[in-house]
Amino acid sequence: MDVEEALKFTDHLALTTTGKHLDSLQKAILRGAWDNQKYKEIAQEHHRSEKYVKEVGFKLWKIISSALDDQQLCKANFRAKLENLQASNIVSLVGNGCIHIGNISAENVHSPEVSQPEPQDKDKFNEKTSNSEPKVHLDLGDAPEPNLFYNRTSELTTLKEWILENHTRLIAILGLSGIGKTALTLQLIPQIQHEFDRIIWRSLRDAPPLASLQTDLIQFCRGGAPVPAPYPEERATTGGLPLLEYLRSHRCLLILDDIQTIFSSQQLAGNYQPGYENYGAFFKQIAESSHNSCLILLSWEKPREIAAVEGENRPCKSLQLNGLGPEAQEIFREKGLAEPEKWSELIDLYRGNPLWLNIIATLIQDLFGGSVSEFLSYDTLFLGDLESLLQQQCDRLTASEQQVISWLASAIEPADISKKPDNLQLSPPELLKVMQSLGRRSLVETVKQNGRSHFTIEPAIREYITNKK
Template sequence: MDVQEVLQCADNLVFAKTEKHLDHLQEAILRGTWQRQKYPEIAKACHRSEAHVKKVAAKLWKLLSETLGEDINQSNFGYTVERWLFSNSFSITGNNCVQIGKVSCDPSHYSKVSESTLYEDSSNEPTSNTKPKVCQDLSDAPEPNLFYNRTSELTTIQNWILGRTRLITILGLSGIGKTALTLQLISQIKHEFDRIIWRSLRNSPPLASLQTDLIKFLSQQQETELPYLIDYLRSHRCLIILDDIQTIFSSGQLAGNYQPGYENYGAFFKQITESSHNSCLILLSWEKPREIAALEGENRPCKSLQLNGLGPEAQEIFREKGLAEPEKWSELIDLYRGNPLWLNIVATLIQDLFGGSVSEFLSYDTLFLGDLESLLHQQCDRLTASEQQVISWLANTPEPADISKIPENLQLSPPELLKVVQSLGRRSLVETVKQNGRSHFTIQTVIREYIINKTRSKN
């Protein structure tokens, strides 16, 4: 029995139990296990974290164990299959019908819609011959959190997609809600696409590895020689979401500069935008890729959405946390700029230290950061020396700053200062406000407090 027969056998068994086929990652786990690979090797080959592979594998072994009535795990899978093969309990009859013990499943009774249906559309709407199921692989997507009202943003992105925008970048600080927004978007527009796949770049996969992974899902088959990704984007309407784009950018350089060996991602984004096809690529990132500014425009197939914080709808966070004094909640939302993650962290702090009293928390002159410091460190630690100088200057300037008046201690020329401020803006760390017809620049209160605290700790 070769690996394809093993996979077909396992797929038949899983479908008999769940009416769902093995997804791409489950197949990779079984293939790797059959080939005596350990979880770290499988994870590396699939560009997934070892923890995620182990989690999916545990569910798969449990499912197979329940189906066959005996304990199945990574260590005994190969032995068990071989035992089936040489026992009277295993047989393959006509049409590849698999019989293992009392379990029988005939693949002629169904068709394999997708080998990557971990999150396949399972709505209760009646199926129609004219509307096939959408093939989805969201195995890399985080668990969906509570979604707060983003009607305007959802409408904007949906209109872009229906208008055949090919590349959409959703930007914002960590915790602002990029993931939650995109997961909600998928649930609303999934029937516009034939295939939907979510991949995280948290482990910085080389572009060639990422493209191979995407093609294997989009083509719905394992091919020896893989054609170009763009061919599938033309032959099918595909939605590809790439999360954690910032991980392929260099730390200590201006925003959007690629790590050595990852420069071809820029050419890839450009190709997706400029080639003729009906698919869409969505990028989620802390930083804007440097090519995007030149590609985007009102009437061009490349758009960017800067995701801002929540408004009054963020009060739902405090309601869930059981905070007191609802009349004070709006002040908290303003202080932490409506960032859902920040507000969740602060609400927990208020509950733990002040018994849920918002007014007692607000009575302190110091803005508490708590666990926010580690989050902000991840983003601010990427700054260049020049960016650190400028953001420190802005942190110590109470009012929005006019950058035409450069302090002597910055020692930056006007062109250098403009490049640095632009880079900070692309990192979502600096905001622009208009005063007397001129652009002034400022930073959020939370970031200001973090920078000032960091400066104090160094002195």
């Protein structure tokens, strides 16, 4: 067995255990382990910190150990273990990517575009090593590679309570780009996966029609078997009845990412693009119909249907994800920034958004040699690569929203919307609609002053809006 065969084999183990292929860093760790490299050497070659590489490696050895039912497997003995398995004819690799593990074999293909093995064959690979644990079918092919996760204990607890105890059927996790919606959900999955028969992650970044998405989801719920023809297309476009049949017969966790791509730009938040209005009926039916499955939506914007059906004692909830607190300091440690006493100011300026802080920390390292105080000495709030991210979100605004957010950006103190300026040509009802829409886009912050709600925007958004004028 050479290193390429070892990578192919371990990639297959990872895919059948977690539903995802190995990422580039995991492969680098395996290559390094094969060649007896130290973590420090691997980290230097791939421009990562040694601590981070060790954390990724620790999780990787757990995955492989669980798949092989070998709790002693680690970086030091990885190569020897695999070579021993091959020598014992427990593991063999043959042509066309087919892997044999003992008396079990399966083709090493799990792309959504490729026909999956029949359900009875897939069970053998998705079955955990302990026979006491339920079989879980995972397809996380559309999920991005997980980044370093920062403490979200309270949010994880809330989500687990909603899903496992309250049997919430529809959950929207909302927030600005980079706030951590994806990382939180990826962290949630292994903590609840054994409560479900099937878990699937799909991104709507290419805005698939609802009928196409449902065909894909139904095929997965059927264990990879093709959807019977003729497919009742008219049912797929009126609320998702065929899929509901499978959500009742199996407990499924469905995760749909990038929901904002099916919404129209230059319209108030949550308005669907032409031809995608049936998604609204679909979301509403998932929330209101009787079944034991759960649909999680990840979005920059809050779908209108969520606001209409969510509630304390109702099977639909939304989680507005806010920025990190002191735990965001781990980002600065990872980037090697100096002056820890200044880090809290950085976190506040960029509202604890993990992606924003990563971008700014890189900028500080590149331009200021890691000196936070030198960076903070400038009067202007640097945005750097943040500008393109903020542009994506602000370009979606209507003309009325742009007027209001410009007013909020110019206000020194949080604004009272009952005292709008004369040049803001909006009636009170129109202004309320705009404020509601900006809130659903996570672009405004609410501050209580003297018992009344006042509104402001984050410093980075303020800087971006001001620079555009």
